[in-house]
């Protein structure tokens with residue numbers, strides 16, 4: 001069993017509250033209000049800036065160069081791919097980079113990103129990876145679930161691009177690489193007596209992901 005499967009099995013409720021959140025269901029059904037998605041995506045851009053810093057911290061916390069290169073791939077995936085995908089989508093709604101980067105950061109965005117950064121600063125690479133895991137592996141699970149559940153109707157779904165991105169081959173490979181990377185670190189650092197603390201980090205990060213979706217549903221101007 002992978003460390004990720006063990007963590008999920010020990011935190012089933014909070015994990016489901018994240019990967020099966022009403023925001024995710026609506027995204028898959030295509031009936032999520034566009035204003036909710038826009039609000040989410042602008043905050044997600046701000047989230048990713050901090051997340052790139054967390055991945056950069058993983059380079060600093062790496063025990064060897066193999067880990068450093070793995071973490072570097074994560075930094076590049078965010079700065080070269082993810083942020084540009086967000087900018088492209090936002091441009092279609094008339095929002096440019098300056099508008100997004102000067103948008104006020106929501107409390108939920110701040111809470112989640114600073115939590116991950118703090119987990120990494122206070123701990124070792126394994127703590128940081130466990131705090132990052134719901135984000136990296138949860139989106140792969142969500143993408144796969146939505147593509148399986150709504151595959152036939154996706155051509156008519158306005159959020160198809162997002163679902164295609166996270167269910168696609170390239171992202172599936174990123175997630176598989178991350179899954180193997182955590183287990184490799186666990187082989188070095190994991191002892192049974194530190195498992196409860198890792199489970200707490202995993203549960204908290206998953207809860208903060210669910211809060212992030214909820215923030216999207218509570219978009220400004222919602223009646």
Ligand SMILES: Cc1ncc(C[n+]2csc(CCO)c2C)c(N)n1
Nearest residue numbers: 044051074077078082135139174212
């Ligand atoms: C709130 C929130 N959680 C997770 C992701 C997913 N994600 C974050 S960084 C990254 C690229 C990793 O290589 C991916 C897929 C997101 N965008 N926003």
